[in-house]
Amino acid sequence: MATTSVKKRAPWTRKDRAALGKALLFLSPWILGTLAFTVFPLVYSIVISFARYTGLSGIKWLGVQNYTRLFSDPLLGKSALNTMWYGVFAVPIGLVIALLLALAMNRRVREVAVYRTILYLPSLIPIFAFSFIFVVLLNPGYGIINKFLSAFGVATQNYLGDPVGAKGVIIGMAQFAAGNAALIFLAGLNNVPETLYDAAKVDGANAFRRFRSITLPLLSPVILFNAINGINAALQVFIPAYIITNGGPNNSTLFYLFYLYKNAFSYAQLGYASAMAVILFLVGIALALLVFGLSRRYVHYGLEV
Amino acid sequence: MPRTALTRRRFGALAGAAVGAATLTSCASRSSSPKHISYWTTITDPTTMTAWNAMKAGFEKQNPGYHVDILPKPSLGTGDATDLITAVRGRSGPDCYLIDRYTTAQYAGMGLLENLQDRVDQEPGLRDQYLNFAWNEASYNGAAYGIPLDTDSRALFFNKAKLAAAKIDLKPFERSSGPMTVEQAVDYGLRMNKKDSKGDYTQVGFIPWQGQGFWATWCLMYGAKFFDNATCKMALTDPKMVDAYTLFQIWDKKFDFSKVDAFNATYQPPGAPPQQGTFYTGRIAMSVDGNFALPGLKQYAPKLPYGTTYLPVVKKGDPPFTWSGGFAMVMPKGPANADGGWKFIKYMTGPEGQKTYSEMTSHLPTYKSLLEDKKVIAGQEFFAEILKYSTSRPPLPVNAQLQGALDTATQAIQIGGSSPRSALNAAQQQMAPNMKQYCPFKLPSNGSFR
């Protein structure tokens, strides 16, 4: 589709205004929604982030005290670090697993429909129910993981009682949603014209080269999409930790949003929690800009013929 | 392409019906009849639920026409009131709420609770009926925000059969011998540890940090104050605190913490039936617990040959020691039925309510005269008796978070390998700005227990 290129600073014609009016009508649900659930929250959060406010009694203005407190709060640092850890591992691993699954499924193995169904199945399970299952799976008394590992002589362990183990469990659990991203990749792979590969073969490119110079570039928009999804989810990871470990052990699964939730809803420190939210918001914007910046350099939108 | 199930007409009809349904179900979630009282309880086990229902029946019988709605609202951890905070902010809170008394000051300070002082003032002599420490715990800045319900005390529970099997002399476990030292208790425990061929524990004599053996017990044993009343500052790095937390470090060297954790997860996993409790099954032989553990022992391990004695102390010859907590009835902000709620609170925490509660759930009353009633304290005489040695945690307006910060400090030592001092420094650093918000603040001037 050709992009509508409007000359810079051209005056608004009556036709322009009429078109805008019409568009506004259609956009009105989104505008209302954005005002109520984006603009208002943003403004409100910023305002109360400068106050001590419980939502139950009056406001006490604190200036930037909440923000300075953020920097001296050991738990905040820990929760930010936990979230970063999670993101640094869960997102790339997730992309790689999903891509590998998609590539394998793209090999047109005859029974691919069966794999597709099985691999997608865990994505259907609500995260809270999946969390319950993992608690059981990992338990030395009820679960199969310890039993399986003990066959190799590994001593019984409570993985959820160990900081690295617990974080690993939550990262590992997230990988079971790879089926979703894999299917998106698969669709992307389906769109790569077969003729390109044939041509490359004629030119003597090996499989790895074909992957690097054909598959990867053509798949880059899909990778971008999945990466954005992944980062967004990582910034807000919360529920598995809430259910499985309640943030422990030793706060190793106290993720940023979990700590924010606690401050807001368990301790009614809305001002402090809002300061946390504002920071998270800024980080989210920074990451988004980063990803889009990268995408401008690396993402190919379609083949230029 | 398969036909979508939603044709336009059906779509419209469905939308209309659904919106209607939502409107219907969403209103009338809170009634404000003067004779209807809603009560949320954070203690929801079957035994206690039975007691609540008995107390409700007693109240409704005494006040014909009144109706009490009991809603179980389990809390996520000690002192957690997330549900209540959410509800009150959403203007859908109950008339009465059962609160971990230790956190009353915090929730009063944030504006979650109604000040009950005016109502208390209209009942001359009410305050004197209650244990002083319990009343203090339910107050904030000198005003009552709650009325105490129960209290408790802690002791050392031990399995006589396991001690005998390990050829341990029972003499030090007799109450007449007075309290043993912590070191002694832990050493007896170590003699009862058993491992299997893989090196996994199958029996652990004594896990001193487990159950009621958390930081509160050991800090209070050393006489830690948690707070400096003169300067209005948290005192978490006080030498007494460091001494107490050094215990966790010492124990960490004597036990393999992760092995003990795996032992617990194996033999008493979350979601296991209660009769699988490790003390009931003899997998552990000693434990720090309170009188509230008695009904479980009776129900799930009626034949267990157990005994109770004083908590261990710092050094030989120290006087016996224990500490007490408990719950209070409070009125959350903006109740639909404040007068009805107060009526119910008075009944529940009054002699009739407390009597029923203590007898049915094996808690001690905070209503002083009931402590003299043999029938009320039947079965928990020892726990009532040691109240004379008891102490309690200071009622600070940051206690819910303090609980979390000190739990974290424990874990930092046991799991993170921190030194006691650095673990406590982190707790202090986290709690200091928190407490600062409430200064100037003074602890109640009369700090006596009774």
Add this chain to the structure above:
Amino acid sequence: MVTTSIEPTPDVAPRPPVQTTRHGGWGARIFLLIMSAIFLIPVYWLVVTAFKTPTDLAQASPSWFPRSWRWANFSDAFRAFPFGRFFINSVIITALTVIGTVISNMIVAYGFACLEWRGRDKVFYIVIATIFLPSAITLIPVFDLWGWLHLVNTWFPLIVPSFLGSAFFVFLLRQFMLQIPRDLLDAARIEGASEARVLWQIVAPISRPALAVIAIFSALGAWNDFLGPLIYLQDQKLQTLAIGLQYLRQTQPDKITTNLLMAASLMVILPVVIMFFLFQRYFIRGITLGGVK
């Protein structure tokens, strides 16, 4: 500039399986087999544990199969908490969310895809930007908003937002609608059709596959939602399955043993899985729509 994107057909049908030289591949097959096995373990363990007896569970070493299949776990779980009520609540909330999502996003996406107006692409950047908005920043203010409206502890906070569009769904739908040939719309407009009519009679039917996708996504989202009910629903009568299960776990840890918890979880998952098998083609096609750039 000509770009070969997905063919601008109204249906996102996957290409017919092309017989190429790339079939077979034992390496791929073995990898898929192993991954499938791993992905099946949680589901397998869920089913097996849901049928175990308490004594079976108390064994020090767990068994791969239940020693006896205990169907009563399901009726016990049913009795242990108001499963039926939670289930109906979840169904109603999910249905309303789906309706709201489909209607609102269709309208908004039309505004971004099928109408020409100045500044459209810039405004669309705002839409994309709001996809990134962490729900964290909205958590507190939106809660207060519902509190001021006295609508906490009702279903409104869970349902109303779906009627006001979602950046992500607008994004997906717009991508789809952009592929509809302009000529088709212009022809209708020349014949005097209003924009609403063009939307309802041309764009909506063509977009049905994409609408089905966002319906499915929003249904899954609503069925699986945890944070919303956790924050907004205190009244047990209003609670959904997600919170119901957690409730079951917390309130009666002594009564609700692991086998009952698994039985209850299985009953929560079953409707989703059945829906998946019924609409599998849609699901698979739909998920891949995300891959459309």
